[in-house]
Amino acid sequence: MKVFVDEEKCCGAxxxxxxxxxxxxxxxxxxxxxxxxxxxxxxxxxxxxxxADVCPAAAITLGERA
Incomplete structure (x- = not known):
């Protein structure tokens, strides 16, 4: 699993x-x-x-390892 975050979307919840x-x-x-x-x-x-599921801003996405 690879985790990505979008700091611009994050609302700090x-x-x-x-x-x-x-x-x-x-x-x-x-x-x-x-x-x-x-x-x-x-x-x-x-x-x-x-x-990722509970993030209110959808700032976390998941992918697979390359």
Whole structure:
């Protein structure tokens, strides 16, 4: 799994951090998403999919590893 974030779309809700704190964080100054791990381990995939699903701004997209 490959994770992509669009910082321009991010509204700083923080749902991604709650769903997958090992993969996402937020910038202190404005709450915009920070991608900690663009290719998370398999045991984190369910949490990352949930984070993408609950993102109110649809700022997280998922793909496959090349």
């Amino acid at each position: 923080g749902s991604c951090v709650l769903a997958a704190p090992d993969v996402f964080d937020q910038r202190d100054e404005d709450g915009v998403v920070v991608l900690l791990d663009p290719e998370p381990a398999e045991h984190l995939h369910t949490a990352v999919r949930e984070a």
